[in-house]
Amino acid sequence: MTLKEIKELLQAEVIVGKNCLDEEIMFAGGSDLMSDVLAFGKPGLLLLTGLSNAQSVRTANIIETKAIMYVRGKKPDKAGIALAREKGIPLLSTKHMMYTACGLLFSHGLPGVSGLSSKK
Amino acid sequence: MTKSDETLLSQHFEITGGDFNNAGKASTSIKEILQEIGIDSSITVRTSIASYEAEMNVVMYARRGELTLNITPEKLHLKLKDEGPGIKNIDMAMQEGFSTATDEMREMGFGAGMGLPNIKKNADKFELFSIPGKGTSLDIIFCLNKTEKK
C-alpha cells in the first residue's frame, strides 16, 4: 500500500513529507510505548502512535521506520517536526483512534510486523 | 597493542538526568556516525536501539551520565556510566515488564520495562554493574567481524 493510499484511507493530514507519498509501505505496527516500538519494530515500519513528543520521531529514526501516523488527531511538536524533515521521515496525522486506524489498514490488506508471534 | 584492538574512532557524550528535551540526541548522533563510516546497516540499527534505551535510562533514573562509543576493527563498544540511584536487584531489572517508571515517564512513552532486556537482546555481549546509591555502568559490545557468532 502506498503512503498516499494510507493517507486517503485514514483521511489523514500530511505534516512532513508531501513529496514522499509514493513510498510503498509493507507493514505497520501501533504503540504508544517507545520501548515496545524499539523491541518489535523493524526497518520499513509504518508506526502508528498517539505519542506526539520528539521522542516519537527519535525512536522512528533509530529503528528506521518509513513513516509515522499520529492517531487521535495528535500532532508532533516542533523538535519532532524538525528532526523528521532532517531525516526525511514523513509524518501524518489522522483523527481516527488507534484501534480504528489499525483496523482500517489491516482490513485493507496492510499486515502487521511479520514474525511477531514467532519472535524468540 | 595489537592491530585488532587499535581504536579507530572514539566519541564521548554527556547525558543530563531529567532532560527529556534532549533525551535520545546522543544516540541519534551515534547512528549518524555509524552510517557515515559505513558500518553494516543491521549492526547500526542494533547499536542505535541499545544506545537509545541505555541513554533513556540515564535520563529517566540518574542525575548525570556519560556515553562513550569506541570502535576497533573487530568491535563496537558502547560504554555508559552514570551517577544515580543504581540498581538494587539486577535480575529483577532485567526482566521484561519490570519498571519503576513514574506516571510522568509513562505519559512520555517510557516505562514498558523493555529497555534493558532489549539492549541485551541486540548486543553480542552485555554487562551491567551497579552500586546502589552510587550509579550504574553498562558495557554493550557488538562484533563487527561477521564470522564471529552472535
Ligand SMILES: Nc1ncnc2c1ncn2[C@@H]1O[C@H](COP(=O)(O)OP(=O)(O)OP(=O)(O)O)[C@@H](O)[C@H]1O
Ligand atoms: N541507569 C539506571 N539507574 C537506575 N536504575 C535503572 C537504570 N536503568 C534501569 N534502571 C531500573 O531498571 C528498571 C528496568 O529498566 P528498563 O530499561 O528495562 O525498563 P524501563 O526503563 O522501566 O522501561 P522502558 O525501558 O521500557 O521504557 C527501571 O525501571 C529502573 O528501576
Ligand SMILES: [Mg+2]
Ligand atoms: Mg528503560
